[in-house]
Amino acid sequence: MSPIDLRPDQVLEELSGFGRKLSHGMQNLMTVGDIPTGVTPKEIIHQEDKMVLYRFQPPASKVQNPVPVLIVYALVNRPYMTDLQENRSTVRGLLDAGLDVYLIDWGYPDRADRYLTLDDYINGYLDRAVDVIRKRHRLQAINVLGICQGGTFSLCYAAMHPDKVANLVTMVTPVDFHTPDNLLSKWVRHIDADLVVDTLGNVPGEMLNWTFLTLKPWRLMGQKYLDMVEMLDDPKQIDNFLRMEKWIFDSPDQAGEAYRQFIKDFYQQNRLIEGGLKIGEREVDLRNVSMPVLNIYATEDHLVPPAASRALKGRLGTQDYTEQAFKGGHIGIYVSGRAQKEVPPAIGRWIDERTYPID
Template identity: 35%
Template sequence: MSENKFDPKIIGEFLNFSRNFTEAPMKVSVPHEVKLGSTQFDVAYKEDKMRLLHFKPLTSKQVRTPLLISYAVVNRYHIFDIDSKKSWVKNLLEQGFDVYLIDWGTPSKIDKFLGFDEYVNRYLDNCVDFICDETNVDKVSIQGYCTGGTLATIYSALHPERVKNLIATAPVIDGWKDTTVVSNIAKYFDADKLVDTVGNMPPEFIYFCFSILKPFEQGVEKYIKFLNNIDNEKYVDSFLKIEKWLDETPPIPGELFRQWIKGIYQDNLLIQNKMYVGNKHVSLKNLNMPVFTQVAVGDHLVSPECSMPLHYAVLSTDKILKLYPTGHVGMIASSFSQKTVLPELGQWLKERS
C-alpha cells in the first residue's frame, strides 16, 4: 500500500494564502478612507462641471511659460497626483513649472450633447485664455494624456498661436492602427444606436470595456498578488489607491462618445486631416510648435502604433518621439516615471519655455 506524501512547501504556501485571505478584510482600509492627491491646489477657474486647478508652487523660481495639463475624459485626474512619491504634478512643481490641470468633472444627463467642439473650442480655449491673462503670457505649454492628449492635439492644431509647446502622452491619434481590444470593439460599435438609447456612457460600461482588455489579470491575478502582499503596507496602500481611482470613473457625454467612436476609431479622421470640430478644419500640419510625443511600449489601452503617427504627421522641425519600456499608467505614476520620464520631459520643456 502506497503512502501519500505532500510537499511541505506547497502546504506552507496554501496555509499562508488561506491566512492572508482570512485576514485581508481586517488589514485594509475601506475605500472612502483611501486618500487620493497630496499636492495643494486652488480652483482657479470653473465653467459648468469643469474646473481648472492651479497647483501651488514648490520653488521660489519658476519657469516662465505655464504648463496646462489636459487630462483624459476617462477616470479622474488623481492619477497625476496619486501619492507624494509618484506624483507627476509634484515632480513638475519641484522642477519649477507653473502647473495647471483640467478636471473635467462628472457629466450629468444635461451634458449628453457636449462634444469635441465644447471640450476643445470652449473649455480648453477658455482655460488657456484664463491662464494667459493671469500670468501675462501669450502662449502656454500643453500636455495631454490619453484621450486628453487627443484633445490637446486637436486644440493645438486649431489654435497654434496659443500653444508654446505640445506634449502628447499616449495620445489616441491613428484609430486604424490601434491594436487594443477596446479599439477593435469600437470599430464595430453602432455608436448612434448606443448613444440614442442610453445617452451618456455610464461608468459601469466604461469599466467593463477596460476590464476585458486583460480579463484574467484584472479579474483574478491582481487580487492574488494583493493577497500575497497583504503584509506589505506600501503595496496595499498603492493597490487601494489605484482601485479607488478606477472605481471613480465618471460618465462620458453621449455626443463626445459618439464623435470619438465614429471620428477617431471608425473613420480615422484625425490622422488623415479630414476632421472638423465646430466647422473648423483640424489639420495636424498646423502643429508648428515644438512637439514631444511620449509612447509607452507596453501600453494595453492605447497601442504604440496608434500614438507614434503624430510624430510623423506634424510639420514642426522641433519634434521628438520617445518610447518608454512601461505601461499606460506606469508612464505617469511609477518610480520609473519619476526617475526617467519626468526628468527628460522637464529638461526638454525648460529649454523651450
C-alpha cells in the same frame, strides 16, 4: 522530467499560507479609512459648469519657468492619476522641474451634460481655460501637456489654435486609431455609436470599465487580486493598492454627443490622420501644429499601443518634433518609480530648452 515538482503537503502549506494572509489581511482592511488622492496642494483658478481649472502650489525654493503648463487629461477616468500620492506624482515631478502647473478636471458629467460635444470640450472649456491662464500670466501662448485622450484633444486644440500653444507635450496619446494591435479600436468597429448614445444618453463609466478589463480579463480580474493577497500583511501596500483600485473604477460617465463623435470620427473612421476631421465648424489639420512637440509613449502600453502614438511623426507642421519612449505601461508612465525619475524631469528639460533658447 516532470514539469511539476509538488507534494500534497506543500499544497497544504500553500493553502494554509493563503488563508493566513487573507485572514490577517482582513484585520488590516478593518483599519483602512478614506483613501486620499490628489495630494499636492492646489487652488481653484476658474470654474465653468463641472469643469475646474486648478493651479498647483509651486515649491518656494524652485525658480519657475515663466510659461506655465496646462495638463489636459482624458474624459475617461479622473485626473488625480497624475497626482496619486506623495511619492507617485507626475505633478510633483513637474513642479520640481520648475514648471508652473495647471490642470483641467472635467468633472463627472450627468444627464444635463448629455449634449456636450467635442466642440464644447475643446473649443469651449479647454480654450477658455487656456485664455484664463494666458491672461493671468500675460502671455500670448502657454505650454500644453495632453494625456491619453487628453493628448488627442490637445493635438486638435493645437491644430485649431496654434497661436495659443507655445510647446505641446503628448503622453500616451492615440493618433492613429487603426494600428493592427489596437484591440479597442477593433472592438468598436461594429458598435452602432448612434444607437448607443440615442439609447443611453450619456455612456456609463461602467461600460468603459468593462471594456478595459476585458482587454486582459484573467490578469486584471483574477491574477491581480491573488497578487494582492501577498501584500495584505502590509497596510501601506494595501493603501497603495486600494488607491489604484479607486482610480481604476472611478470612471465618469461620458457625455453622449462627445462620445458619439469620438467613437465615430476617431475610432471608427480614423479621421485625425485620414483627414476630414471637424470639431464644431473648424477643420483639424495636424499640419497646422507648428509649435515644438514632445511625444512620449509607453512601450508596454496595451490601451494605446506605441504605434498608435508614434504615428504622429511626420504628420505635423513643425520640424521640432521629439519622440521619447518610456519602458512601461499606460499607467506605469505616471506612477512607477522609474517614471518619477525619468518622465517629469525630461519634460521640464525639454520645455526649458524651448523657453530659454541657446543663441
